Amino acid sequence: MQSRVMPTLLGLVFLLTGGLVYSDTYQVKKTWFGDPDLQGTWTNSTLTTLERSASFKNLVVSEEQAETAALIASQGNDAYDNYLKQGETPKKGQDVGGYNTAWMDPGTKLLRVGNEYRSSIIISPKNGKLPWDAKKRREYFSKDLRRKFKRTDHPELRGVGERCVVGFGSSGGPPMMNVLYNNNYQIVQSPGYVMIMAEMIHDTRIIRLEGAHLPESMDPWMGDSTGRWEGDTLVVETTNFNWQHVHRAGLRHYFAISKDAKITEIFKRTSNTEILYRFRVDDPNLYKSAWVGEMPLRAQSDKIYEYACHEGNYAMKNILAGARAEEK
Amino acid sequence: MKNTLKIIAISFTLLLGASTYINAHHAFTAEFDPNAPINITGKVIKVEWINPHAWVHVEVKEAGKTTVWMVEGGTPNTLIRNGINKKTITPGTVIVVRGYQSKGKLCLPRCIANGRDVTFPDGSKVFMGSSGTGAPRDGSDPRERR
């Protein structure tokens, strides 16, 4: 395995050179005030998951493998969608399940970086797996106040998505991860700022260019991001994470970001319709080494719609009231 | 009907005008009990030079028991204009207070009374301010113009 802490300088070089896969002919356009233009509406929906699933051995997969994966996925959706025959009622004791797949938009194909199909978002460590440090992880989580409660005892014990505080599964990031639906982002830039709005939950990351970090006593839900331009590449550094946003659970991935983590992201426009998004997570509280992931943000013509989550969050009350009812 | 209201109004204005003892900021009659007169002598421990009324805290030792009285005066602003400031009354000076105790005789934290007449033991006024004619100076009398 690599040395425990990859020196950040090397890490940064690694982050930047990765782009060689792309042809250099694309000329990045500039905004009205001269910054490289990343603006537009983007999506990161894809079948590829954060960690490599057992069915793939290495990072780059052939086209056929990609097609079979897409086929399996669509068949899976159909099966899920029609698990009941016409007129049949669900049996007791089974997993209650979710809802029809029409509600979902997890993506139809594996992601492609350049012309390579990828089996995982993680590109380092090489095995495409999160480099957990089991001992450190147990120790860090043991200090979490919430461990000694049942998950239905208090509202603060539900996931951040269920509480409608931020999108589940780190949809808004950092790092920004594909989830089951609403994988949509809008980027708008103005002098000194890059703003990334994640549809879920209308969370705007306002990245201050050449800015200084907030004092330690301030810990916004999505951390505090400052950015700078390295040529045409935007490098964003985020610290000051909120201790309640440690678990980043999606249906197809789970990872954790401790409050002392440092995350470096880069955004590199590779064509009119694509941005290469790469991130590096340095979090010695939980992981043996830094880990790096990479995925494209693809242009999409669709609009971002309002995702007012808290205003209609009946689920939270039902969950807690249900638990109380069961205790009686 | 008309003249009854008239009588009420006239009698009311007379009543108000006549009762010269209504202190302007608030009616002392509402706060202090006419049946609880006091005549105490004690050491000043603190003076709260605050509006709307200054409060002189006096420690009174009687028959082995010490009680602290809060004695209500008037607005310190008039005294400032007569040269009095927060150092004028030093803690420890002995004064005589004659007045009435407050209606709520709780004495929590301190017994409360109005300083109807506050003098030094020799009878001279603690709070001087009058310009010799018994009426305090206010710059309106040309003869006083400094």
Place this chain on the structure above:
Amino acid sequence: MSLIYRRFFTILSLVGMLNIAASELPKGPNDKPNLNGVWQVLNTANYNLEAHSASAAMDLVVGPIVPVPHPSILALGAVGAVPAGLSVVEGGTIPYKKDALKKRNENKENWLQLDPEIKCYLPGVPRATYMPYPFQIFHSEKAIFFAYEYAGAVRNIYLEDPGEAPMDSWMGQSWGYWDNDTFVVEASGFNDQTWFDRSGNFHSDKLKVTERFTLLNKHTMGYEATIQDEEVFTKPWTIKMTLYKRIGQDAQLQQFKCVEFVEELLYGKWRAK
């Protein structure tokens, strides 16, 4: 460009952008910058002079997991919550003496009982400047007078040093002079009853405050206040912020005499049953 050279440029542009040459500032009496107008800050200094995250309420009690709002203000919900804010204190934190810091933290714990603002008491200095209400400056050659919307507080800035204040007071005694184009105010004679914000930051009656009002352009003014109190702080410390001028229909001070709004709170228990 070398770092120093680059920094030189940013300062120049900063000064240039913000503070048009003194000669172009609107002129008041004796050719000094015209401070007249209705002014207000746009920051969260009144919540807490130091940096603070947003939080559920000013008065928090222990909750099962995270602190929750005090029962008596819970019903306010998000209206009672506190917005986040950067520190306005130069150097970040206030240099308290050890036991004074303990008292400040106790103040913060008992905000509901102790903050004079809750009882609509006069705000004192410099808090009056950054209350969430505007104030109007009357700048004439004979006096410079501040009228605050909050609780009808006022400050008459004497134009000569009147010497020591005869009595301690809530708004203190102030006198001011011009240091080139900055109006400097020396304030003292305070009692020890006011707070600097809603987070328990306090002072003794030895407090001395030196304020600096510098007109930057037609619509903004730089405000600085250096606070000195040997009894409570290890050294003098300074806060800095910007005052924004209200224009058009907003530039009219309204009345907020909050005494009548707290009669129920202060005297309710003595109502006739």
Place this chain on the structure above:
Amino acid sequence: MNKSLLILFTVIALVGGLNAEEWTQSKTWFGDPDLQGTWTNASLTNLERPDYYDTLIVSEEEARTTLRMSEEFSESVDNPYEEGESPQAGDNVGGYNVAWMDPGTDLFKLDGEYRSSILTYPEDGKLPRRYIRWGLEAYGMYRMFTVADHPEERSLGERCLVGFGSSGGPPMLNVLYNNNYQIVQSPGYVMILVEMNHDARIIRLESNHNPDNMKPWLGDSVGAWEGNTLVVRTKNHHPQQKFRAGIRHQILVMEGAEITERFTRTDENEILYQFEVDDDKAYKDTWRGEMPLRAADGEIYEYACHEGNYAMANILAGARAEERK
């Protein structure tokens, strides 16, 4: 003694008189007539004419009767007890020594003549009360000084909302003490600070009134210059500020009253303050008055009333204590 006093007065009158012609109105830095400074309206002349006078203008001789009465009053208030005597049960609790008071030392003079009342119209120096309205309001007024059930029923002075009596006005009248005002002007504004309860009347020049549903304490004042005279019109009076009572005047100002005040500087140390009250609901006729504002030596000191208002708590607690008896 009498003769020398007479000469002294004539000299002052002359000087005062001469002074009036020569004095030219000074201007502020932006060109408005300059009314700035610290002023006082302390004087023994009350709003209404006392019964022992029948003319507005009284001789120096007659003026001295008021002076003597005031001295006797001060003497008795200041020395209620003999040497060593203690207060008797059942007496009126009274107030406090005279040093705390500053009602003024003489009737005021205008154009060198003593005045027996601030009121100039109606000629009899009495308020043209509509007794029906006053009768209706009398009960509310009476409760203010006798009942202590709720803070909102006490007088405004006791509640520390505005200065007692009509110290802050309009119209601004002299009360028992702290009769001090400071005027500061800036382009478009005249600000009058009333010492009691540090109320700043911000008069907007050449502006129109706020909407009628906004009824601030001390009313909504707009002003304009007529030559060197500042004319201030005030309406939209606060509904709870109807009754304004001090020892020396009791007036009613209904919400709809229209009050006009005129400030004319007559010399370096004096402003002629005139007012006219149109309040058909409470008075049969308009009433007008005038009095001098004289330059006061000394500054305005803070009158932080609410912050030290132990009295309100004592009054209410006292009443509760008595109910338990």
